[in-house]
Amino acid sequence: MTIPAPPQIADTEEVATPPRRLTGVATLVALVAALVMAVGLAAWFRGEANQLTGSPAATNQALVDKDATAQVSAQISDAVKRVYSYDFGRLDDNERAANEVVTGAFVDNFRQQFAKIRQLAPPQQAVVVASVPAIAVKSLDGDRAIVLVFLDQQAHQAGQTKPLVATGRLSITAQRVDGRWKIADAESF
Amino acid sequence: MTSIATKPTLQSQTPQGGPLRKAILAVAALTVVALVTAGWFGLSWYMAAHDKSLAVSGERDAVLRNAAQATLTLNNIDYRHVQDGLTLWEQSATGQLLTQLRTNRDSYARAITDSATVTNGNVVDAAVAALDQQAGTAQALVALDVTSQVEKGDPGCVHRRVHLDMVRAGQSWKVSNLTPVGETYSEPGPCPPPASPK
Numbered sequence: 001m002t003i004p005a006p007p008q009i010a011d012t013e014e015v016a017t018p019p020r021r022l023t024g025v026a027t028l029v030a031l032v033a034a035l036v037m038a039v040g041l042a043a044w045f046r047g048e049a050n051q052l053t054g055s056p057a058a059t060n061q062a063l064v065d066k067d068a069t070a071q072v073s074a075q076i077s078d079a080v081k082r083v084y085s086y087d088f089g090r091l092d093d094n095e096r097a098a099n100e101v102v103t104g105a106f107v108d109n110f111r112q113q114f115a116k117i118r119q120l121a122p123p124q125q126a127v128v129v130a131s132v133p134a135i136a137v138k139s140l141d142g143d144r145a146i147v148l149v150f151l152d153q154q155a156h157q158a159g160q161t162k163p164l165v166a167t168g169r170l171s172i173t174a175q176r177v178d179g180r181w182k183i184a185d186a187e188s189f
Numbered sequence: 190m191t192s193i194a195t196k197p198t199l200q201s202q203t204p205q206g207g208p209l210r211k212a213i214l215a216v217a218a219l220t221v222v223a224l225v226t227a228g229w230f231g232l233s234w235y236m237a238a239h240d241k242s243l244a245v246s247g248e249r250d251a252v253l254r255n256a257a258q259a260t261l262t263l264n265n266i267d268y269r270h271v272q273d274g275l276t277l278w279e280q281s282a283t284g285q286l287l288t289q290l291r292t293n294r295d296s297y298a299r300a301i302t303d304s305a306t307v308t309n310g311n312v313v314d315a316a317v318a319a320l321d322q323q324a325g326t327a328q329a330l331v332a333l334d335v336t337s338q339v340e341k342g343d344p345g346c347v348h349r350r351v352h353l354d355m356v357r358a359g360q361s362w363k364v365s366n367l368t369p370v371g372e373t374y375s376e377p378g379p380c381p382p383p384a385s386p387k
Contacts (some may be wrong), residue, residue: 012368024209031216038223045230052237055249063320064242064249134352134370136316136330148330150350150370167371169332169350171314189313189332 002157062140068136071147073099075175075181077132080149083110084130088121103175103182125158143176144184194317247306249317249327255362256329257315264310264335264349265366267299283356305340311383318352325357330370334380346380347373 052058057164063069079101094116102110121125134150151168173185215308237243261279266274275298279290299305312333318327331351338344350373354366 021209024213028213028216030208031213031220035216035220035223037325038220040224040232042227045227049230049234049237052234052240052243057246058243060246060249061242061250063317065247132260134318134330134350136318136328138314138316148314148332150330151334151372165372167348167350167374169348171313 050069058137059141061144062137067141069140072098072137072140072147072174072181073135076145076147076149076172077135078181079174079181079183080132080151080170080172081130081188084151084153085128086114086117086121087127088125089123089127091118101180101182102184103177106183107187109186126155129154131157138171144176145176146173147172191327219311238275242359245322248322252317252327252329252355252362253315256317256331256355256364257312259313259355259362259364260315260333260367261310261329263364263366264333265308266301267307268305271301271306274301279362281290283358283363286364286366300372306378307338310335310381313383327355327357327362329353330354332343336379343377344379345376346376348375348380349373 017189031096031148051058060069082094082098082101092116098110099100099107131152131154132149133152136148138146138148149170149172151170153166155164155166169189171189173187174181175184176182212268217331240280262281263279264276275294279287279294310333312331315329315331317327317329321327321382329352331349331353333349335347335349336344337347350370351370353364354368354371367373
């Protein structure tokens with residue numbers, strides 16, 4: 001490129017044409033190469049950034065937002081105790097207390113469950129006390145959370161001196177409704 | 190060099206140089222746009238890589254993976270390969286649990302061999318209960334079903350609930366304490382096949 005330059009100045013304007021075109025083409029080629037590289041870099045960086053921020057792990061706020069996680073744990077622990085406890089002498093109170101902490105599809109589910117309890121609990125004089133020895137929030141995304149609950153139930157019945165103890169494991173789908181975490185689904189396994 | 194060439198030829202070259210010049214300008218503009226875009230994404234990559242909450246979520250998921258895997262390992266044994274099994278147990282453990290496993294290794298080996306026990310665990314669900322990134326400690330809950338078979342007898346299924354204390358060990362997390370939560374619940378027969386993973 002530098003070699004044809006001197007005649008360009010010394011000679012007439014027409015002679016200058018070929019080197020100038022060559023220079024222009026070279027510039028264009030270099031620019032296209034630079035463009036391709038820049039686009040490549042942009043795509044690479046974007047991919048790396050998206051991999052870090054766009055994964056399900058990144059949107060899961062469990063333990064990242066410690067206050068929100070503690071709130072889910074406390075409220076769902078309370079909700080589980082309400083839903084899985086009852087006293088044959090206070091069934092109306094039990095149902096009212098539990099109805100405050102259920103939502104969505106689980107409302108119907110709980111109604112059916114409680115209808116059975118209304119039939120069975122009075123003749124057995126059953127009192128069931130639920131406790132949550134361990135709980136952990138598996139995922140938390142906005143107003144929805146999935147919580148692993150270890151549940152214990154102590155059942156006292158008429159004619160039995162020792163309570164029956166049942167242990168369970170639940171996966172609770174929790175939904176925040178008007179600032180309060182409620183049970184939207186419960187799966188026992 | 191281009192400036193020297195441009196001045197005398199600018200006017201006369203306009204008809205010929207026009208398209209080339211336009212192309213150069215267009216490509217140059219696109220290149221600038223692409224470089225700015227690359228810079229933007231480069232910056233967001235850098236920010237994501239140094240984001241504290243992303244670091245926490247990554248660590249939390251590592252704890253979850255390691256807790257589930259370690260619990261599985263610590264619940265799997267085959268009396269025909271008892272030494273291999275016990276070595277795997279020790280590799281999943283650290284601190285108090287590791288000391289306990291090493292101290293009792295011989296009695297464990299004898300008990301497993303004598304009863305001809307084969308166990309097969311399956312993690313049903315797991316979640317991280319607490320994480321202290323700076324201290325490198327965490328707690329996790331794991332629900333698992335273990336099918337247990339002794340030589341004389343039918344298989345049984347134990348539904349287990351365990352609480353794990355985890356400690357960061359290099360790139361991974363190991364179990365320093367494994368505590369059953371409440372009583373286990375057993376059923377005759379092998380455990381039901383695993384449902385869809387949660």
